[in-house]
Amino acid sequence: MTVSYWMLILALAIAAFTIRVVGLFAGDAIKSSRFSWMLDELPGLIVVSLVASSLAGQPAETWVAAGVALAVAYFTNHVILTMFVGVTAFGLLIWLGV
Structure with missing residues (x-):
């Protein structure tokens, strides 16, 4: 490898380390502020945003299966x-051609 590759690897390593350190300090600052309640809700919000962005533009079968999965999650709280x-509902909907 050439020197330019090693410089790129070093720059990326420094950037990754810096991002982690800044995140550590920002997290500590948020924990001691009046916005600390946001950190408690953050994991659930991340999951909801990932699911919502995955459902965008999907066919009706996917939405129905997601609704079934949501109902099961609400009533059972079992992952x-x-x-x-959810997967079974999606498979059945596709198989039945609904």
């Missing part, structure tokens, strides 16, 4: 059962 029922 594995929710995934199983």
